[in-house]
Amino acid sequence: MSERISRRKLFGLGAAGVAAAGAGVIALRAGEEEHAPTAAHVAAAGGAVPFYGEHQAGIITPAQDRLHFVSFDVITDKKAELDELMQEWTAAAARMTQGKEAGTFGAVGGLPEAPPDDTGEALGLPASGLTLTVGFGASLFDDRFGLASRRPAALAPLPKFPGDALLPEISGGDICVQACAHDPQVAVHAVRNLARIGFGRVSVRWSQLGFGRTSSTSRAQATPRNLMGFKDGTNNLKLEDEALLAEQLWVAPGDGQDWMTGGSYLVTRKIRMMVETWDRAPLDEQQQIFGRDKGEGAPLGRKAEFDPLDFAAKDATGQPLIKADAHVRLAHPSNNGNAHLLRRGYNYVDGSDGLGRLDAGLFFMAYQRDPRRQFVPVQLSLARNDALNEYIKHVSSGLFACPGGVRDAGDYWGRALLT
């Protein structure tokens, strides 16, 4: 799908077709001139990411700049309704990721006496790199739908980590959808239309907006900065690391449940930063906490961002340059049985906290082949010892099994699980 085909134009064409077919649709203005899109929209265009494939898009897809993440509770107890919803959602997702409306009549189409089958706020905006990635939480595998035997062992609840201050109302959930795009309006539109389609069958449990992706997932991307001002994503699994992805990211046949083959496990952690305290910490201390310098992002004692970490290097007094409690030392694969993560987090600011402080931090997301061998040990070592802990607080947590990709128009999200 070319990035020049906007929703508006598709709507015009699609709807004209419907009108020609004699259906009772409203008058259309397909031929009229479109105003020039704003700079940001042009900028954000970025074309459409293919929806069908072996893996779901939105995992190794080069991280887009904006996020709307949503977690749903399933409120129907009928498995057939859940199955039907997944089919409807998949059809809508396939359309929206290609820059089309959620429904087939076009955003404001359908019968005038019926609600439109698209909410309309993304009309005229391009696909903007939208990806929609679905995942299933452990709670979906309870008795309600007879899925208990299909639950992967890797979807075991995360342990309670030292310092956790989790709020249940913004944690967990039966089904998650990660919407990433270059334009927040496009990501919000997608989530909102999935919620609309799900009416009566799912209800929004929590949702989170994010901006300024805090990880690179490709070597072609510059490393962005998190709200502590540091480059984030330097030592990340990247789409170019093919052998490592096979080893560390994708679930392989024989890993456990077959329906997860080609999929990956997503851990989400909303991590509040005490930005006001951080902003009064000396530069030296900030750099020692991460083990990297703030300007360049280089390992302490090295010059360039991508210079390798040297945990043995010492300063003149014989102290390690990268301290024992530095974040990158504790999180590094060499300290965690060679566990890698594909981090894909976003900055968030949720206004202020009523105590005179910004409510800001990192919405951490990481994909992996098995959280029991990856996220859990890394986070245990961080939660116990990370010097950063003085400035952060984990307030929400989620773990979701994201199946392999939708293969074609006959396939749908969760088919292998539900049938």
Add this chain to the structure above:
Amino acid sequence: MSERISRRKLFGLGAAGVAAAGAGVIALRAGEEEHAPTAAHVAAAGGAVPFYGEHQAGIITPAQDRLHFVSFDVITDKKAELDELMQEWTAAAARMTQGKEAGTFGAVGGLPEAPPDDTGEALGLPASGLTLTVGFGASLFDDRFGLASRRPAALAPLPKFPGDALLPEISGGDICVQACAHDPQVAVHAVRNLARIGFGRVSVRWSQLGFGRTSSTSRAQATPRNLMGFKDGTNNLKLEDEALLAEQLWVAPGDGQDWMTGGSYLVTRKIRMMVETWDRAPLDEQQQIFGRDKGEGAPLGRKAEFDPLDFAAKDATGQPLIKADAHVRLAHPSNNGNAHLLRRGYNYVDGSDGLGRLDAGLFFMAYQRDPRRQFVPVQLSLARNDALNEYIKHVSSGLFACPGGVRDAGDYWGRALLT
């Protein structure tokens, strides 16, 4: 300031200068290669908006795509400290809007044992069209600073409107700053650094992020869509309407307090939308509520977005095409003693509300010469009769006197008021 000059490069230069002057700054890597910025950053570049001028930037500046709005309480009771803060803020604002760091050492500069004088998360990002616009709330004119006699009559508290469901903790405030930019990270960085600089003198009362500007303020901009899916900002005051701006937007000499000459009054209203209910309303009803069609944004009965509204037009049964309770009829200048507004609002999504619904809506902002003759009558007529009221709820309110522009480097925010 050219859009090619990034913070990173300025930092390199500026800091090198400081280093040459022999100050104890940290090692710098000015000469190193910078990674290519991400597509969205390039896209969002948009150059720098001039900071000095007769009026503050951020009012008729073509609306940027992202907002971080903050309201502060002043916590010092010393007028001299407030005055000093305004000088420090102005210097930082003049720098940040030109794509530089908040402080003079560069983002990670200063003494290693001191906190950096910039928080660093916008390092490497261009100015991105950042504007910072300051305003003073009525509460600043109480007895604390001896400013009671300088309070403009136009800053009278807004009346309570029918249906208001205002939360005091996210309403009002002594000083507001509106940060608009094409990149949210740049807007957030600016607000966060002002809060950092203000430590001990001001405290964040509330703050709000927004995206997808819901108004055009220039005829060169396409009209964006709000979260009800309708084009918003068609009939807005625009920077090209010079005569109307003089009549309706800018405070003129003789209007009241001299310190407000060249300024404007800002009303903010956070308006929650019941999106789930809205999404189940028929298209016909949605269109009748606004009095415009959803696809094109044309007045009902007309063809094109900018066709004039014809309130006398009737349908075949003799009913007005634009109903008596339609939003555009009630809000139109002809219904409100020729009152115009310069609307400059943003969409917001603040996650979900814990009741299964998205917490989403419009952060309405409007500038005007005198709210007593403009916002108040318009909102009274809307609050009483607008068919839209079934789907919205006003949850926060603010009114701020935004003075004229900072003239040059010797001037500062509020100087005419405070001295």
